[in-house]
Amino acid sequence: MKKWLFGLSICMLIGLTGCGEQNVAQAQEQKYGMNLDLARRPYTIDVLKKYIDDVKKSGGNYVHLHLTDDENYALESRLLGQPAKKSWQQKDGLYRNPLTKQTFLSMKQMRSLEAYAAKKKIELIPEIDTPSHMGAILKLYEKANLKAAKKLVRDEWNQIAPNQSSIRFVQALYREVLQALPKTKTMHIGGDEIAYDEEDHVKYIHYFNQMNRYLQKKHVRTWIWNDSLLKADLKKLDQTIAITFWSWTGEPESTTEKKYREKVRPSAPQLIKAGHTVYNYNDYYLYVDFTSKGSIRSDLQYMKRDIKKNWTLGRWNSSHQQTTSKISGAAISIWGEGSKKYTADQVYNYTKELFPTMMKKVK
Numbered sequence: 262m263k264k265w266l267f268g269l270s271i272c273m274l275i276g277l278t279g280c281g282e283q284n285v286a287q288a289q290e291q292k293y294g295m296n297l298d299l300a301r302r303p304y305t306i307d308v309l310k311k312y313i314d315d316v317k318k319s320g321g322n323y324v325h326l327h328l329t330d331d332e333n334y335a336l337e338s339r340l341l342g343q344p345a346k347k348s349w350q351q352k353d354g355l356y357r358n359p360l361t362k363q364t365f366l367s368m369k370q371m372r373s374l375e376a377y378a379a380k381k382k383i384e385l386i387p388e389i390d391t392p393s394h395m396g397a398i399l400k401l402y403e404k405a406n407l408k409a410a411k412k413l414v415r416d417e418w419n420q421i422a423p424n425q426s427s428i429r430f431v432q433a434l435y436r437e438v439l440q441a442l443p444k445t446k447t448m449h450i451g452g453d454e455i456a457y458d459e460e461d462h463v464k465y466i467h468y469f470n471q472m473n474r475y476l477q478k479k480h481v482r483t484w485i486w487n488d489s490l491l492k493a494d495l496k497k498l499d500q501t502i503a504i505t506f507w508s509w510t511g512e513p514e515s516t517t518e519k520k521y522r523e524k525v526r527p528s529a530p531q532l533i534k535a536g537h538t539v540y541n542y543n544d545y546y547l548y549v550d551f552t553s554k555g556s557i558r559s560d561l562q563y564m565k566r567d568i569k570k571n572w573t574l575g576r577w578n579s580s581h582q583q584t585t586s587k588i589s590g591a592a593i594s595i596w597g598e599g600s601k602k603y604t605a606d607q608v609y610n611y612t613k614e615l616f617p618t619m620m621k622k623v624k
Contacts, residue, residue, distance in 0.1 A: 295616055297324065321620065323385070328389060330390060336387075337367045343401055345367035363397070371442060372442070386448070394420075399421075423465045435472075446481060448483060448484070449484040453485075454489065487507065487509075491525055492526065498537075545578070561614075569621075
């Protein structure tokens with residue numbers, strides 16, 4: 262589950278802005294899928310195929326793979342010094358990095374998984390979350406190439422500075438990922454929970470638009486999370502960047518802070534009006550994590566009932582609606598926190614009914 266960095270002051274508002282010189286809005290393709298947190302929840306190939314099968318069976322068309330976070334980078338990488346040939350392969354088929362003890366999929370496994378999904382007309386959408394949440398990436402890079410890693414300016418939240426060194430490094434990661442997933446037409450580039458002050462925000466605008474334009478040249482669409490966007494900067498963000506909208510405010514405990522975030526952050530309707538494609542990733546209804554102290558089975562049964570009774574495609578926040586024809590799709594997100602006490606098969610069995618339940622509300 263995504264969390265707000267409560268320690269920052271308002272002048273260090275968490276936000277991603279983007280700039281847009283282009284006037285061509287991204288085509289609104291209806292997309293429905295699942296978001297799986299591979300960075301914090303290892304899944305075997307067999308279980309991933311089950312999710313792909315379920316998405317296909319229920320009428321969806323993509324699986325979003327959250328490959329990176331502070332805890333782990335879940336894909337083989339020469340750039341980061343995480344080759345499959347120097348790691349050991351477990352009985353379940355996953356590779357384990359001997360230095361970090363974290364699991365990952367090989368490039369060959371990912372290409373095979375993509376081929377499997379393509380036969381079912383399911384797109385695999387990789388997410389490389391930057392410029393924040395880069396703890397695992399930076400740790401690996403320091404071990405692989407300390408001299409180059411030192412050139413990346415970062416802060417205590419594992420966030421890299423939006424300069425040309427960062428841009429070149431992240432684009433090199435994109436090239437690796439696109440080699441593993443050569444059929445993908447979409448890349449999620451993260452963009453959540455970014456900290457910057459007034460002097461820095463123009464640099465982050467440049468950073469995200471640079472990434473978008475780089476991917477466009479490769480005929481790949483760009484997705485980002487919504488929570489780091491500001492109303493004041495919507496005109497500067499490339500309209501071709503699509504938004505996965507998970508929360509308007511992050512639900513801070515402070516009422517004053519919540520109202521402030523509503524004042525400065527764009528709502529889903531405002532993003533749509535600005536020309537962006539918006540997908541419903543509503544954290545109140547469509548997010549799963551395993552951190553609850555109660556029964557996970559009971560929690561997920563409640564979630565199913567709540568989706569059936571209260572959620573619609575147009576419900577982009579816990580209590581806000583938007584005309585459904587203007588929101589371009591939705592996804593169930595299964596986050597990895599707290600899930601390691603369960604096997605991958607158990608996680609699948611607990612969650613397999615959620616996507617069909619959501620799809621029944623949009624057909």
